[in-house]
Amino acid sequence: MTVLSKFPTVLLGAAAAVTMVLPPAAQALSPAEVSQMAKSFTVRITSQTSGSGVILKRQGDLYTVLTAAHVVASDDDYRMITPDGREHTVNTDSIKKLPELDLSIVQFTSNKPYQTAQIGESDQAVEGTISYIAGFPNRTEALPESIYNFTEGKITASASRPQAEGYSLVYSNNTLPGMSGGPVLNETGKLIAIHGRADTTEQAQNPNIDPSIYIKTGFNLGIPIKRFLSLVPQTGVDLGFAIPTARSTGSKLSADDYYLQASEKMDAKDYEGAIANLDQAIRLKPNYAAAHLNRGYAHFFLNQTEAALADSNKVIQLAPNQSTAYLLRGLIYSLSGENISKAPADFKRAQTLAKAQGDSSTSQTAQKMIASLKGSSDKPPDSPDLKSSMIRSGLHIANKDTKRVTQELPTLANLSCKEQNLSGYLIARMMLRMLAPADSHGAIASQTSCPAFVKDQTKLLDKAEQKIKASPNEINAYMERGLIHAEILGDTQRAIPDIQKAAKLSIAQKQQKKSKGVMVYLRSLQP
Known part of the structure; x- marks a missing residue:
């Protein structure tokens, strides 16, 4: 639980902040200039779950940082790493969550001079305006050290009615886990929001070739700084900022309001509900490219391929450089054996655009899909129907749609048997055993039996045995023999x-x- 203790208001209200000298508001800065500014006031917050933050105020040796509340929500040992690489202890009693918002104030002390962010006008962050995000992504295998990351994008929606915890600003910037709590800046480097939620990604597994195909739905959310300024007085903390005038929202929902509501539905996998909201957004704004894109993905996850294809084509017409639209269309083509030959060109286009735009996630997904469709050079190529069945199965698994995946997996098993694709067959049968009701296993085994593999059992077991002898610590070798x-x-x-x-x-x-997967399968084998 967050510790709700009072700040020493005399300290918070007394000293003046160290502010950055910015050019006139009308003068936009280059991305490099904004990045340099952001680097000077963006901090990394480390704990069991790391995040980012932005220095808002300095009073003597006391610094106040604003971050996402979920970054500092647990009882943990937090450390603040400032731009000079120094590590500072965070007093957990200083952590104060703002009411109704996914925002918290955190303090640390230092006699070193650190820059503070300058507050911008979040109401001026409207669709099409430039947005920048800074932060420190978590360590991964590809990124063994957490280093400063800066991305450029555009505001895609600014809703008048925020969703839960104050989120109402949507942008196209590419973000990574660990960047939550980092600053969202405008073209002059002023703070307009705090980043808190990354776009939803679905993990679509191609069970025969690649276990990690990721699909981005495009929602990246932030809490406008104006919301922070309007609620911070309720905490009893005086940061010396002017309280903004509330904006009249009116009685009617805007296209952006419907778009933001759709993001909540997408997160909850309520794709029908998301489509209903996006229909309203598009009714109010017919050329709303982001709404068409996400409605296309919602249709796609529901296997409504014709509607998904129409939306992807519309996005490509409205925004020819939108990489995720080409990725979506390529995935749609991949679902049908008769259209699968059209998919590689779209995946290549998506990869080229995403790479040029610094979107590594979409670029890598497109590259994996290209490799999936190419197949392996050491065996005969899979038929279009088999490839499409693999992709459909993977997408249903990713979407946790047990009904659809258990309907598709027998097709995958039978096609794999017909084409002598051992790994595809074994994984299809394994997934069926794990996902289908136990009382249906007998019928499924009969429906998907493969006499050709039974006939070759001695040869198959010998090959598996050779793999185990060659690599006695190879997990997949034991799995293969067990699955046979x-x-x-x-x-x-x-x-x-x-x-x-x-x-x-x-x-x-x-x-x-x-x-985890092996243990689930093991339990399915045991009576």
Whole structure:
């Protein structure tokens, strides 16, 4: 729980802030100039769940930082890393959450001079205006150290009615986990919002080729600084900022209001509800490219491919350089064997645009889809129908649509059998065992049996045995032998020791995602 303790108001209200000298408001700065400014007042907040923050005020040696409340929501040992690389202890008693908002104030002390951000006019952040976001992404395998990250984008919506916790500003900037709490800046480098929610991503698994295809839906959300300024007096904290005049919202919802409501529905996987909201947004603003894009993705996740295709084509017409529109259209083409030949060109276009725009997530997804469609050079190419079935299965798994995936997986198993694709067959059967009701396993086994693999059982087991001898600590080798016993020969008891071995290896090798999946499958084998 957040500690709600009072700040020493005499300290907070007494000293003047160190502010940056900015050019006149009408004069836009270059991205490099804004980045340099942002780097001077953006901090990294470390704990079990790291995030970012922005220095708002200095009073003597006391600095006040604004961040997203969820970054500092737990009882933890927080450290503030300032632009000079110094680490400062955060007094947890100084953490104060703002009412109704996903925002918190945090303090640290230092006798070093650090710059503070200058407050901008968040009401002027309207659709089409430039936005910049700064922050420190979490460490990953690709990014072993958390380093300052700065991205450029545009405001896509500014709703008059915020959603839960004050989020109402939507932008196209590419963001990564760990950047929550970082500043959203306008073209002059002034603070207009705090970034807090990254766009929703769906993990669509191609079970035969690549386990991690990610699809971006395009919602990145921030809390306008005006909302912070209007509510901070309720905390009893005096930061010396003027209280803004409330903006009249009127009685009617705007296109941006409907668009923001759709983002909540997309997060909740209520795609029908999201489509209804986006229909209203497009009714009010027919050429609303972002609304068409996200409605297209909502239709796509519901397997409404004709409607999804119409929206993706509309986005490409309105915004020819929108990489995610080409990615969406490529995915739609991938779902149909007769249209799958059209998909690579769209994935290549998406990859080229995303790479040029610094959108590594979309670029990598497009690259993986291209590789998926190419297949492996050491075996005959999969048919278009098999490839499409793989992609449909993966998307249904990602969307946690058990009904649809259990309907598709038998098709995948039978096509894999027909084309002698062992890995596709084994994984389809494995997923069916894990997802389908136990009382249906017998019928499914009969429906998806593969006499050709049964006939080749000796050869298949010999190959699996050779893999184990060559790499005795290889998880997949034990999984393959166990799956052959369980899913081709129907001998679950002989499969269990191999799956248990795979589970132990995955735990020992700290492959958490793989160990979780292996354990679920192991439980499905046991009576």
